[in-house]
Amino acid sequence: MTPALVGSVAWALMVAGWYVIRYPFERRAKRARVERSRRGPAETLRMAISLTGLGILPGVFVATGWPRSATYDPAWWQIALGLGAMAGALVLFRKTHKALGKMWSVSLDIREKHRLVTSGIYRRVRHPMYSAFWTMALAQALLVPNWIAGPAGLIGFGILFAARVAPEERMMEEAFGDEYRAYRARTARIIPGIF
Template sequence: MNLLVAAKIIWAAGVIGWYLIRLPFERRVKRERVVDARHRVRELVLLSCSTLGLGIIPLLWATSKLFNAYNYPYSPFQLALGTLIFAASLWLFRRTHKDLGRNWSVTLEIKDTHKLITEGVYRYVRHPMYSAFFLWALAQAVLIPNLVAGPAGLIGFGILYAFRIGREEAMMLDTFGDQYRAYSARTARLVPGLY
């Protein structure tokens, strides 16, 4: 099989896997009452940036010739490494949803029965779901041999992260106060022991 075709299939399988992981959690949390929702329009813009980089641009690469001029030579090693990183991102994504349960939301929201989760993967980092998205973006950069579509995920999700993380942490401080301060003091944001 052609390496480019394999990369397209693996990327598509990863995106489908991502959606299948999230779907049951989306259905469950719709029944939860939201007591604090912040920055709705801003959130929509940031989610659009992330979707553009992690979904739309690579989909255009995979299904059209729009970005073919930016393809570069590709190796089986890149295919294997990109596949492994994507698999790791899917595993972490699943764990974050399982650990969060009904506390999960796509945007900045606090639910009526919201609890601060500090167990499972949240024992090591405060925002492992963002870690999972960055792993997806890194997998895309390695897996897709294209100077536009490959790094588009890092740029798109990077914009969301840069403009959301401060507001999310402020919301958690407003909601959980000293409990969140203590949790923040003993955990990293994204990478255990580093950041």
């Protein structure tokens, strides 16, 4: 097997792993009543841009090889780094879902009887789900040997992150007040001790 094939297969396995981790939480979340939501056209657009970068463009490349003109031959060390990032992303993704439990939502929602989660992986990082997606986007850039489809996840998710994190933090502050402000003061956004 070539490094390119290993990278493409690994990317497909990462997407499958993402779905396997998320599916039971998504089913459970549908049963919990949403009290407040910030969903709307802007959120739909952000999610579509992120999906295009993290799913559609790399999926088209892995399935068809298009766009061929942007394809390159990756080195084994690049694929090894991508596999490490992939493993880290899936571990973070699982820990985040587990810590959130019934409070998890795919979008900007406050559930009925919502509580602020500050334990587990949330002890030091306010947005470990975003940390997982950044790591997944990095893994994609390393695993998918195409100058367009590979880094598309960093761009697509980057747009979602830049446009969504501030409204999400405002929503949490409105819902939890001083408790959230104190939590925000003692935690990093996505990288412990750095940012």
